[in-house]
Amino acid sequence: MSTLKIKNRLAKDKLMLWGICLFAALTAVPLLAILGEVLFRGYDQLSWSFFTEPTPTAYKAMKAIEAGQPIPGGIANGIIGTMIMLGMAVVFAVPTGILCGAYLAENPKNRFAQVVSYLTDLLQGTPSVIIGIITYIWVVVPMKGYSAIAGSVALFIMMLPLIIRSTEETLKILPASLKEAGLALGANKARVMLKVQLPAAFGGIFTGVLLAISRVIGETAPLMFTALGCSLIRFAIDKPISAVPLLIWEFFNDPNLQDLIWGASLFLLLFVLTLNLTAKYLAKKWNQ
Amino acid sequence: MEPVKPILEFKKTCVSYTKQTMAVKYVSAAIERNTITAIMGPSGCGKSTLLRAVNLMHNLYPNIHVGGEILLNGEDILTMEPIEVRRRVGMVFQRPAPFPTMSIYDNVLSGFALNGIRLSKAEKDATVERCLKSVALWDEVKDVLNKKGTFLSGGQQQRLCIARALAMKPDVLLMDEPTSALDPIATKHIEELLLELQKEVTILIVTHNMGQAMRISSKSMFMYLGELVEYGDTETMFSNPIDERTKAYLTGKMG
Amino acid sequence: MNDKIYKVILFIAALIMPIVCGGVVYALVTDAYDAFEHFGFFKFLTSSDWSYTEGAEQYGALPFITGTLMTTLLALVFCIPFSLPVALFVGEYFKGTKVAAVLSTVTDLLAGIPSIIYGLWGFYTLRPIIMALNISEQGSGVLTASLVLAIMIIPYAASLSAEFIKMVPNDLKEGAYSLGATRAEVVRKVIFPVAGSGIFSSYVLAIGRALGETMTVTMLIGNTNNIPNSITSTGNSMASIIANQFGEADDLRLSSLIAIGLILFLITAIINMVGKIMIKRARIS
Numbered sequence: 001m002s003t004l005k006i007k008n009r010l011a012k013d014k015l016m017l018w019g020i021c022l023f024a025a026l027t028a029v030p031l032l033a034i035l036g037e038v039l040f041r042g043y044d045q046l047s048w049s050f051f052t053e054p055t056p057t058a059y060k061a062m063k064a065i066e067a068g069q070p071i072p073g074g075i076a077n078g079i080i081g082t083m084i085m086l087g088m089a090v091v092f093a094v095p096t097g098i099l100c101g102a103y104l105a106e107n108p109k110n111r112f113a114q115v116v117s118y119l120t121d122l123l124q125g126t127p128s129v130i131i132g133i134i135t136y137i138w139v140v141v142p143m144k145g146y147s148a149i150a151g152s153v154a155l156f157i158m159m160l161p162l163i164i165r166s167t168e169e170t171l172k173i174l175p176a177s178l179k180e181a182g183l184a185l186g187a188n189k190a191r192v193m194l195k196v197q198l199p200a201a202f203g204g205i206f207t208g209v210l211l212a213i214s215r216v217i218g219e220t221a222p223l224m225f226t227a228l229g230c231s232l233i234r235f236a237i238d239k240p241i242s243a244v245p246l247l248i249w250e251f252f253n254d255p256n257l258q259d260l261i262w263g264a265s266l267f268l269l270l271f272v273l274t275l276n277l278t279a280k281y282l283a284k285k286w287n288q
Numbered sequence: 289m290e291p292v293k294p295i296l297e298f299k300k301t302c303v304s305y306t307k308q309t310m311a312v313k314y315v316s317a318a319i320e321r322n323t324i325t326a327i328m329g330p331s332g333c334g335k336s337t338l339l340r341a342v343n344l345m346h347n348l349y350p351n352i353h354v355g356g357e358i359l360l361n362g363e364d365i366l367t368m369e370p371i372e373v374r375r376r377v378g379m380v381f382q383r384p385a386p387f388p389t390m391s392i393y394d395n396v397l398s399g400f401a402l403n404g405i406r407l408s409k410a411e412k413d414a415t416v417e418r419c420l421k422s423v424a425l426w427d428e429v430k431d432v433l434n435k436k437g438t439f440l441s442g443g444q445q446q447r448l449c450i451a452r453a454l455a456m457k458p459d460v461l462l463m464d465e466p467t468s469a470l471d472p473i474a475t476k477h478i479e480e481l482l483l484e485l486q487k488e489v490t491i492l493i494v495t496h497n498m499g500q501a502m503r504i505s506s507k508s509m510f511m512y513l514g515e516l517v518e519y520g521d522t523e524t525m526f527s528n529p530i531d532e533r534t535k536a537y538l539t540g541k542m543g
Numbered sequence: 544m545n546d547k548i549y550k551v552i553l554f555i556a557a558l559i560m561p562i563v564c565g566g567v568v569y570a571l572v573t574d575a576y577d578a579f580e581h582f583g584f585f586k587f588l589t590s591s592d593w594s595y596t597e598g599a600e601q602y603g604a605l606p607f608i609t610g611t612l613m614t615t616l617l618a619l620v621f622c623i624p625f626s627l628p629v630a631l632f633v634g635e636y637f638k639g640t641k642v643a644a645v646l647s648t649v650t651d652l653l654a655g656i657p658s659i660i661y662g663l664w665g666f667y668t669l670r671p672i673i674m675a676l677n678i679s680e681q682g683s684g685v686l687t688a689s690l691v692l693a694i695m696i697i698p699y700a701a702s703l704s705a706e707f708i709k710m711v712p713n714d715l716k717e718g719a720y721s722l723g724a725t726r727a728e729v730v731r732k733v734i735f736p737v738a739g740s741g742i743f744s745s746y747v748l749a750i751g752r753a754l755g756e757t758m759t760v761t762m763l764i765g766n767t768n769n770i771p772n773s774i775t776s777t778g779n780s781m782a783s784i785i786a787n788q789f790g791e792a793d794d795l796r797l798s799s800l801i802a803i804g805l806i807l808f809l810i811t812a813i814i815n816m817v818g819k820i821m822i823k824r825a826r827i828s
Contacts, residue, residue, distance in 0.1 A: 027625045127782055218660070
């Protein structure tokens with residue numbers, strides 16, 4: 001083979017290496033750009049009152065802008081709404097998800113379990129906007145109104161498959177000897193699950209729950225049709241309520257409130273990414 | 289009489305995985321053309337590592353370093369382009385691994401395809417026939433050349449891998465325990481094949497099977513803890529080993 | 544608690560999946576029924592009218608199906624040149640190294656960013672760029688939405704492909720190297736063919752993600768109820784028309800929107816199922 005041809009091939013090889021490095025590095029650009037933009041435009045809005053006061057009315061905001069002052073108020077209504085809905089969703093989704101995941105892990109070959117497993121995939125892949133429609137039909141229509149309950153049902157449905165999967169997978173990778181040792185000591189299956197398997201799987205399940213929270217906390221579309229939004233700080237669960245992503249959507253659509261977009265986005269983004277990194281870190285730590 | 293110029297020569301060859309420890313320590317040996325040389329030793333003695341160094345396999349793993357020289361026809365391969373060296377030095381691995389996405393026909397020609405060498409249909413047919421015949425696989429597979437190589441038995445797969453290496457007409461064929469994953473009958477086939485093949489290619493074979501070394505090799509190396517302890521005619525080494533360690537190994541008191 | 548009660552409790556918990564999923568299908572079908580009955584199933588799919596003038600209401604899903612397919616396919620096209628290098632970087636070239644871990648974290652974080660924030664970034668950063676480059680006048684449209692969508696699906700396609708690239712046996716790679724191949728040649732002629740079905744299936748799942756993506760598309764596609772006639776024109780996807788109009792719709796329009804939701808649900812369900820089955824097969828072989 002001629003040296004020219006070898007040189008040619010080696011050049012191609014190098015080109016491929018550098019191309020891969022270049023394009024791989026380029027994928028970091030959007031992350032940095034998004035983080036940078038949100039940080040840069042949002043950081044000066046973060047203040048104490050931003051977290052303690054509810055959203056101003058458009059009129060108030062307009063007045064402030066006309067007077068050349070920063071828009072008063074904050075996103076407290078959204079933070080509280082998000083916490084209430086998320087809290088309710090977690091309280092129901094975690095036990096249900098763990099039990100259902102345990103069922104899948106205990107009966108891997110069972111026909112019904114396989115169906116459940118398929119449906120879990122199906123629900124996980126269902127677009128969130130459809131979860132919104134469904135919750136609207138199931139909860140908002142019968143209750144004759146938007147409410148925090150409806151919002152939390154939507155979040156519950158979205159979290160459920162994620163928790164089921166992480167529970168199932170964590171339980172499945174536990175050494176079989178663990179369960180057998182428990183059973184050999186004469187404990188029944190429920191005790192072994194409760195006292196041996198679940199504690200051993202705690203790390204994986206906890207990570208799964210964190211990831212599930214970080215996945216749904218930024219969801220907007222399903223909350224638009226269920227929680228609707230509200231400019232007051234509210235604790236009632238049968239009334240419309242706000243949420244941080246809903247506020248961002250509101251600010252995006254209201255020219256008077258646009259200055260609040262970035263503070264709210266920064267808060268949401270930092271929260272989500274911190275949850276994400278924490279989950280990843282914990283998963284790594286517990287795996288060792 | 290002038291000594292025969294060796295085809296392959298190790299000169300103080302060292303291989304290290306970490307800075308502190310060497311897997312192969314200052315091995316020097318000359319391999320003659322058209323011989324079969326067996327490299328023996330207990331597991332972990334560095335025999336595979338030495339063999340893989342001849343094919344510059346260590347270049348794939350950044351933490352492995354090779355020192356000294358390895359001369360192929362008098363040229364130090366450590367300073368040459370790996371892709372050029374590997375074309376002239378074939379290698380057969382422990383587990384037969386034909387490319388699962390290619391047919392038997394394409395597997396034999398995979399070296400050309402991988403190197404981007406275009407052959408005419410006639411050249412291809414001739415190469416496939418020649419190589420499969422020289423590994424005694426032709427009669428068994430000539431009607432199923434378009435089937436995937438992975439459908440063959442283990443022994444057939446390994447012969448296919450040898451054919452694949454031979455297609456590139458290498459000067460030296462390296463074999464890393466090529467029969468350890470095969471049954472005795474397939475092993476016997478391969479051994480017979482190697483005795484035939486030494487007419488066209490110089491073979492360096494790592495084996496943990498002393499019987500195999502005795503049956504096929506004319507020269508033997510014995511390695512222990514990375515050192516080349518003894519190197520000489522196979523018959524002499526087996527009947528009259530010089531070093532105590534060689535003796536211990538050959539009599540089964542070691543490894 | 545004895546084993547029997549324990550089993551029953553787990554079984555009851557597992558029943559929630561069939562109940563929820565059955566409920567989803569039931570609710571979508573019953574509430575979409577009006578629209579299908581009024582316009583006819585095929586007419587609804589193929590009509591491109593969307594007008595809510597009282598008395599002359601006409602609803603058809605074609606513009607939105609087209610919009611969804613266009614944004615999704617375009618996003619896939621934009622995604623591949625980045626996700627494939629990332630997968631090779633993490634799964635082959637720098638497998639197991641610190642840089643690969645950093646890149647994995649970067650893509651994980653990309654996957655974690657809420658879609659409404661992607662939408663904001665697309666609207667306030669990308670859209671002005673598109674306008675400045677004179678690609679389209681209003682900046683919004685199929686192209687803008689697809690670009691951001693592409694970034695959003697890179698992590699999914701890349702991490703799954705990397706998994707399959709990692710699984711290519713070392714034996715095969717060393718075999719190819721021993722025949723004198725360069726790394727690029729090994730990638731092209733050994734890794735891609737062997738990991739091909741797995742890589743393909745990861746893109747199928749990425750498509751599944753892109754199809755239903757709502758907020759980003761809603762904020763960027765321009766929200767016009769026409770069939771987009773080029774990649775720079777505006778339109779609506781199935782998800783974005785729902786997000787835009789669900790709150791204000793009632794009666795026949797609401798039913799039509801739910802019908803669009805049902806179609807979207809079915810398409811994503813099929814794509815996801817195909818993807819999962821392909822992945823299972825690729826893992827076994």
